[in-house]
Amino acid sequence: MRELIAQIDLNGIVNNFLTIKSFVQKRNPTCQIIAIVKADAYGHGAVEVARALESCNVYALGVAFFEEAVVLRHAGIKSKIIVLFDREVDGLFKYSLVPVIFDLKQAEVLSKEAYRRGVILPVHIKFETGMGRLGIYDNPFETIKKIAEMKNLKIEGVMTHLSKAEDKEWTQEQLKKFEAIKKFFHEIRLNKIRLNKTRLNKIRLNPIFHVSNSQGLAYDNALFDAVRPGLILYGYGFLDNLVPCMSVKTRLLD
Ligand SMILES: *Cc1c(COP(=O)(O)O)cnc(C)c1O
Numbered sequence: 001m002r003e004l005i006a007q008i009d010l011n012g013i014v015n016n017f018l019t020i021k022s023f024v025q026k027r028n029p030t031c032q033i034i035a036i037v038k039a040d041a042y043g044h045g046a047v048e049v050a051r052a053l054e055s056c057n058v059y060a061l062g063v064a065f066f067e068e069a070v071v072l073r074h075a076g077i078k079s080k081i082i083v084l085f086d087r088e089v090d091g092l093f094k095y096s097l098v099p100v101i102f103d104l105k106q107a108e109v110l111s112k113e114a115y116r117r118g119v120i121l122p123v124h125i126k127f128e129t130g131m132g133r134l135g136i137y138d139n140p141f142e143t144i145k146k147i148a149e150m151k152n153l154k155i156e157g158v159m160t161h162l163s164k165a166e167d168k169e170w171t172q173e174q175l176k177k178f179e180a181i182k183k184f185f186h187e188i189r190l191n192k193i194r195l196n197k198t199r200l201n202k203i204r205l206n207p208i209f210h211v212s213n214s215q216g217l218a219y220d221n222a223l224f225d226a227v228r229p230g231l232i233l234y235g236y237g238f239l240d241n242l243v244p245c246m247s248v249k250t251r252l253l254d
Contacts, residue, residue, distance in 0.1 A: 003251045008044050010052045012243035016233050017056050019241050020217070028223045032059035034082060034210060036230035038068060044234055044245060047075040054079045060098070062228055069097050082124060082157070085134060089113050092121065098156065100124045102134045107147045114152035122156035124207070129177040130163030130170070141184050148188060148205055149195055158185065158207045162222065165215035175211070175222055182209050182224075 017035065024031040035058050041049035050061055050072050060080040063069050066088035069081045073095045082098045087106060092099050093113070101107045101123050114121040125147060128135030136143050148155065160178050164170045187193045189205055208225035214232035216222045217239075231237060235244035 005249045005251060006043070007247045007249060008048065009243060009245040009247070010048060012235060012245040013044070013049055013052050013233060014056055015241070015243050016235055016245070017053060017058065019239055020227075020229050020232060023239055024217065024223055024227055027220050030225065031223050032208070032226040034058075034060045034062050034226050034228045035233055036062040036213075036228055037072075038062065038064035038084065038230070040068075042230065042234050046072060047077070050075070050077045050079070059226060062230075066091050066097070070095060073097075093117060093119065098122050098124060100126050100159070101136075101147065102126045103136060104143055104146060107150060107153065111150035111153050118152075120152050120154050122154045124157030124159055125155060127158070127160045127178065127181055129160040129174040129181075135160065140181055144181070144184055144188075145193075145195060155185075155205055155207045157210060157226075158182070159210045159228075162211060162213060162216045165213065165218070168219075171216070171219060171222070175219070178209070178211060 017033065021033055035053050037046045037049050040046045046068060053061065054077060058079060060082050061072065062082045062084055064085050066083055066086040069083050070091065072081060080098060082100060084100050086099065089109060099110065110121055110123065126135040127140050128137040147153065158181065160174065162171055162174055184193065185205065185207060188195065210224050210226040210228055212222045212227040214229050214237050217227060217229065217232065232239065232242065235242045
């Protein structure tokens with residue numbers, strides 16, 4: 001019988017993280033990294049990868065689902081964890097997680113629960129600027145106003161996903177829509193756009209903006225305040241000096 005062993009190079013992951021960070025920070029010195037560790041860190045072991053990234057002071061980790069975040073917290077991971085695609089409510093508070101909001105209903109539920117608990121919940125809002133994925137698509141400006149007026153939410157981040165990052169023109173169209181959303185937040189902060197509730201704390205409305213997955217790193221105007229590399233972190237992408245971090249070995253048993 002043959003056994004397959006996947007060997008993971010954690011130093012390689014650290015190397016790739018630092019490579020990505022220096023690449024983006026050369027273009028935008030304040031750009032942070034939200035390292036995507038969903039799907040067991042693309043099969044590399046989420047806990048071990050998260051530990052390695054935490055030791056590099058990663059800005060945040062990104063997982064797809066709530067349960068993935070729980071595994072990391074139980075393993076002692078303290079970093080900020082952003083949950084990309086989940087409607088979990090209670091557990092967010094219990095484990096100090098940051099949800100991504102993709103519709104108004106979800107925002108309402110979270111706002112109510114945060115209010116009930118007497119805490120401010122940081123959230124990221126996802127807008128759909130391409131096609132077909134999860135995210136706020138219709139009336140983005142109205143939706144922003146509504147969420148901004150909700151109690152006990154702090155809009156910590158605003159994001160979109162590049163649906164065809166290999167297509168330059170398409171990507172620029174998406175970025176244009178995203179820029180308009182960013183501008184709208186700016187105008188709220190400048191009081192050019194008035195919210196109904198004036199008691200609103202402006203500090204709660206100073207989000208970071210983030211767009212790029214691995215492929216999106218190729219566009220200088222897609223870097224914003226943070227980037228969300230997944231695949232490239234594990235060594236697969238267009239940057240020089242990346243280290244592929246998984247090697248599969250087979251042991252011959254006689
Ligand atoms: C998976 C994922 C990423 C990372 O994508 P890669 O192409 O692997 O870099 C970034 N953002 C979101 C929302 C994702 O779901």
